[in-house]
Amino acid sequence: MSVEEIVAAYHAAMLHKSPDELAGLYAEDGLHEFPFGAAPPFQGREEVSAKRPDRLRKREKRRHTRHQGVSASSR
Template sequence: MSIEEIVTAYHAAMLHKSPDELADLYAEDGLHEFPFGGLAPFKGREEIRAGYRAMWGATAFEAEEVRRVSLYRTTDPEVVVVEQNAFVAAGDQRITVPGLLVLRIRNGRIVHARDYMDTSAVTQVRAAAS
């Protein structure tokens, strides 16, 4: 898969809240880190799958749209930075969750992701879904 295809598929997985679609984008030994928010990293495709299944299953929200704002290519051909907004419905609220993804992609798979989410927006989603 190309970088464009991976980013598009990543956003589709978010929109579908599909841990299987998301995990299948990763190398078997891929790493997904959350530098903000105090979450432990997911190590390996199956831990990514299980971790997202638990996270997305724990909060009652619906992703209405995931919009790519920008995709920045770096001087390292394996690394891209994706600026994105997730628009979600939680309870009776519509909340925008901005984020940045730093992805290292090798041989058509994500080998490392650093997921920078707006933790205050995530907190709003959790509160509204309660």
Template sequence: MTGSQAVASRTPRAVLDRYHRAMLDKSADDLADLYAVDAVHEFPFAAPGFPAHYAGREAVRGGYRAAWGASPFEVVEIRDVVVHVSDDPGTVIAGHVVVVRSAGGDRAAVPGLLIIDVSDGLITRVRDYMDALAVARAAGVAGA
């Protein structure tokens, strides 16, 4: 595959598909490899224990490696994916529901929205709107 073919295979929609695959595989390396070196991953909805953002590919790698390594959940399905058209051809907007399973077998659905900006086949910015209350309820946090 030539360099131009590799970039062409990394359209915003193809990057979204690979992003979801990395989530299913719980692969921080596969996820981080989708990012430009100086990319930013933002979490606009503040959640206890989560940073407001990761700055740079290696921060994404380290942050997700730690988060997924410590998580009691396994992503078993990503469903109800709805991709919204953007005026910017380098941006993909996607709603989805992430279904997770605990070690005890309980399942929970966590809705979310991703806005992913892609340039030259790499993510430059992600705005990750995850339903933090759904995560807290799945984890059994009192009052969530």
């Protein structure tokens, strides 16, 4: 796969919220590390597939959170 195909497949997996599609992009013994040690790494396709659904659901909840802004007229 080319870099462009991998990025497109990653994007599709995120849109579909599909841990299996995402895991398919990793080598069998691949390692997914999070920046700044935010979470322990996922080791291998099976762990990516098993643990990623929770993160996808949390992401969905955050996307639908609404916040009221403060305008100059409401101060």
